[in-house]
Every structure is written in C-alpha cells, then in structure tokens.
C-alpha cells in the first residue's frame with residue numbers, strides 16, 4: 001500500500017554524535033520541508049519497542065470494555081485535574097459530538113498547594129481503575145517513552161528552524177504540559193456503544209499546543225487535509241510508527257514556517273478503533289515568547305499569521321492559564337463542579353471542599 005504522508009527515520013537524527021553529522025543534517029532538512037509543506041509525517045526508528053505499543057493498546061481496549069458504571073468511577077468529573085474517563089459523545093469538535101470515549105492521563109504531579117490559582121490544578125495525580133491492576137505500569141511506560149521521543153522531536157524542530165535550541169527547550173522542562181489520551185472509536189456497526197450517524201470520530205480540527213505524537217492501531221480512519229488543495233489524505237496505519245504533527249501555538253510561533261494541519265477521524269464501518277495521542281506543551285509558568293522573538297516580522301517569508309483566535313493569544317500570558325482556559329471550555333461540567341471565578345482576585349480558584357462535596361452539578 002502506498003502512503004501519501006512522508007515517513008522519516010528518527011534514528012538518522014543523532015545531534016550529539018559528530019560522526020553522524022551528515023545524516024543528522026539530512027534528517028533536519030527533510031523535517032523542515034515536511035513541516036513546511038504538509039505538517040504531518042510518520043516516524044520510524046523512534047526506539048519505542050513494539051511490545052510496549054501493543055501492550056498499551058491492549059490495556060486501553062480492556063479499560064474501554066469495562067461496564068460503564070466501573071468506568072464512571074474514574075470519570076473526569078471526579079478530578080479537578082481534568083484526568084480520567086469521558087463517555088461516548090462527551091466532547092464536541094467542529095460543532096459535532098465526537099464518536100469516541102477517552103481516558104486522559106498525564107505525569108503524576110503532586111497536588112498544588114491550597115489556595116493556588118485554578119490553572120495550577122492542571123497538574124496533579126491521575127485516576128486509575130482499581131479493576132485493572134496491570135494498567136498503570138503499562139500505560140506509564142509508554143507515556144514516559146513517548147514524552148522522550150516528543151521532546152527530542154521538539155529539539156530537532158528547533159534545530160531545523162535554526163532558532164536558539166536552549167532558548168526554545170527552556171519552555172518545556174520537568175513541569176512541561178503533557179496529556180495522553182487513550183481513545184476508543186466504536187465502529188458504525190457497534191450496537192452497545194452506538195456511534196452517531198454523522199460518521200466522524202472526531203471532526204476537523206487543528207491541535208492546540210505544540211506537539212502531538214500518535215500511536216494508532218491497524219484499523220485506520222485518521223485523515224489529514226492537505227493545505228495546497230484541501231484534499232483529505234489517509235494517514236493509514238503503519239505498524240511500529242508514530243504519526244507526528246504540531247499545534248496552533250507552535251505554528252504561530254514559527255510564523256507558519258511550520259504548519260498545524262487540519263485533521264479528522266472517520267468512524268470505521270465495521271471495526272472499533274483505538275489510538276493513543278500524546279500532546280506536549282510548555283511548562284505551567286512559561287510565558288510563551290513574543291511572537292517575533294524567534295522570527296522578527298521583517299524576515300517573515302510567508303507573510304501570513306496562523307489563525308489562532310484572538311482570545312487564545314498567548315503574548316505576555318502564562319501558558320498554564322491559557323491551557324486551563326481551553327479545558328474549562330471543553331469540560332464545562334468538570335469546571336462548574338470544581339472551580340469558581342473570584343471577582344476580587346480576578347482569577348479562578350478551587351471551590352472550598354464543603355461546596356464541591358455537595359455540588360449539584362455533576
């Protein structure tokens with residue numbers, strides 16, 4: 001089968017090995033061209049064992065196969081850190097309800113101190129299903145491995161853009177923003193978890209933050225919209241590869257030298273599909289550099305800015321505040337249950353325990 005998206009071999013990228021200077025340079029050139037023209041590619045040579053990938057997909061499948069009342073015990077509504085299970089059709093993309101269930105995980109961070117502003121609660125512990133004791137180690141093993149590959153890809157991207165690598169990487173660090181989503185897209189013929197008729201697992205969208213790295217099973221359904229002609233290309237599954245793309249904020253920071261490409265997932269006619277995307281973003285306190293820090297406007301080749309909506313602009317704003325804004329909107333019930341806006345302090349805070357325990361909104 002031919003695949004219309006480029007495939008890059010990440011083992012060619014060895015920036016710390018002087019003997020691999022040429023292959024590293026060649027990799028960076030292809031990376032730049034790919035991110036400039038298409039904004040989506042597969043990576044091979046990533047170093048994550050196939051067994052870790054398959055075991056994580058199998059664990060994810062076992063989780064979604066649990067009865068709804070068991071899955072609901074780790075519902076996202078239970079977590080002020082926006083972690084856990086979201087039921088079928090629980091989120092909306094491009095005005096249509098998603099035909100998927102998700103389970104959101106991040107690194108295990110300590111709970112923020114009492115009185116911390118709301119956005120700091122994006123960090124905190126995960127929820128884990130007590131019924132599946134083997135789940136956590138297998139999922140966390142993949143999360144750590146994908147995070148390492150993701151950070152290495154970001155470093156390669158900075159090098160290919162010829163921007164200051166240390167300056168760019170300082171936006172991430174230990175407290176980086178990270179989110180893994182286990183996803184389950186029931187097939188159109190699934191009678192238990194019947195998808196809506198519109199046939200979209202997830203509607204057309206650009207990812208928001210910086211980098212997305214995706215593991216998918218062999219079913220297929222992910223499509224990428226080519227910028228030049230609007231054509232939808234299949235990102236057909238290729239075993240032992242990950243699919244890479246960037247988010248809107250990064251697109252903006254590069255002044256569109258790199259593009260954040262629109263993509264969607266079609267519901268498969270017959271088969272259920274499982275995928276595991278990981279999203280990386282700057283650390284909580286990071287002030288994303290002014291947009292012309294890396295690329296002053298006078299050197300702007302494309303003369304275009306990305307279409308990040310005005311209220312998502314990040315200039316001078318703490319990244320964590322912005323990320324929190326996105327989550328507040330996507331998961332309104334979770335927000336109402338856990339947070340309130342305090343006019344006097346002009347910020348969001350966790351509701352006092354007495355209120356959350358008796359909350360009428362669930």
Ligand SMILES: O=C(O)CCC(=O)C(=O)O
Pocket residue numbers: 181183202207214216222263264265275276277
């Ligand atoms: O499941 C996939 O293939 C892609 C999911 C996706 O685009 C997303 O969650 O942002």
Ligand SMILES: [Fe+2]
Pocket residue numbers: 205206207263
């Ligand atoms: Fe996406």
